[in-house]
Amino acid sequence: MAPTTPANTRPIVISGPSGSGKSTMLNRLFKEYPGKFGFSVSHTTRSPRAGEENGREYHFVTKEEFLDLVEKKGFVEHAKFGSNYYGTSIKAIEDIIEKGQGVKQVANHPTFPRPRFLFLSPPSKEILEQRLRGRGTDKEEAILERLKQAEAEMDFAKSPDSPHEKIIVNDDLDKAYKEVKEFIVGADS
Numbered sequence: 131m132a133p134t135t136p137a138n139t140r141p142i143v144i145s146g147p148s149g150s151g152k153s154t155m156l157n158r159l160f161k162e163y164p165g166k167f168g169f170s171v172s173h174t175t176r177s178p179r180a181g182e183e184n185g186r187e188y189h190f191v192t193k194e195e196f197l198d199l200v201e202k203k204g205f206v207e208h209a210k211f212g213s214n215y216y217g218t219s220i221k222a223i224e225d226i227i228e229k230g231q232g233v234k235q236v237a238n239h240p241t242f243p244r245p246r247f248l249f250l251s252p253p254s255k256e257i258l259e260q261r262l263r264g265r266g267t268d269k270e271e272a273i274l275e276r277l278k279q280a281e282a283e284m285d286f287a288k289s290p291d292s293p294h295e296k297i298i299v300n301d302d303l304d305k306a307y308k309e310v311k312e313f314i315v316g317a318d319s
């Protein structure tokens with residue numbers, strides 16, 4: 131991040147069912163814009179997948195460590211998903227703020243900007259199932275759990291309670307990536 135450029139530090143929350151393509155989109159975006167974004171590393175009690183590194187994709191912790199942090203009110207949000215816990219720690223967000231030049235001022239501002247929410251949706255449940263199976267990282271039981279959870283998440287995204295400003299359907303990858311980029315980088319690009 132160039133110190134002379136006032137950074138747009140408004141956080142962006144990207145959510146969507148497991149397998150909807152969040153990592154795929156972010157990997158592409160981070161490659162195209164190296165150094166532009168901070169990524170808050172979440173905690174999880176699930177085991178690392180091949181190629182995943184502790185502290186990069188996730189902080190991999192035990193259930194005891196996770197629940198201890200819950201008790202200490204260390205999470206901004208956390209949830210149990212299947213048999214594993216996931217959460218965003220306050221520290222993970224502070225770490226990004228620390229890394230960004232001049233971002234502290236924004237963090238200390240009384241009206242620290244509310245995140246912008248983007249929901250990434252699979253084209254259909256059938257395609258989501260194909261992609262989860264194609265990824266080859268989850269056991270059958272976990273896939274079924276993820277598909278069940280996906281329905282609830284899709285319903286929530288469409289409900290009036292949803293904070294999502296935009297829903298992008300990840301059908302054709304290039305087309306969806308363009309839309310994601312437009313939402314995230316917009317006029318900055």
Ligand SMILES: Nc1ncnc2c1ncn2[C@@H]1O[C@H](COP(=O)(O)OP(=O)(O)OP(=O)(O)O)[C@@H](O)[C@H]1O
Nearest residue numbers: 147148149150151152153154261265300301302303
């Ligand atoms: N538009 C697309 N067309 C075809 N395959 C896709 C598309 N987008 C993503 N995929 C594939 O779907 C699988 C799931 O994508 P990805 O791992 O990015 O999902 P995710 O939302 O990050 O999942 P999780 O929340 O479980 O980490 C991957 O194998 C990815 O390569």
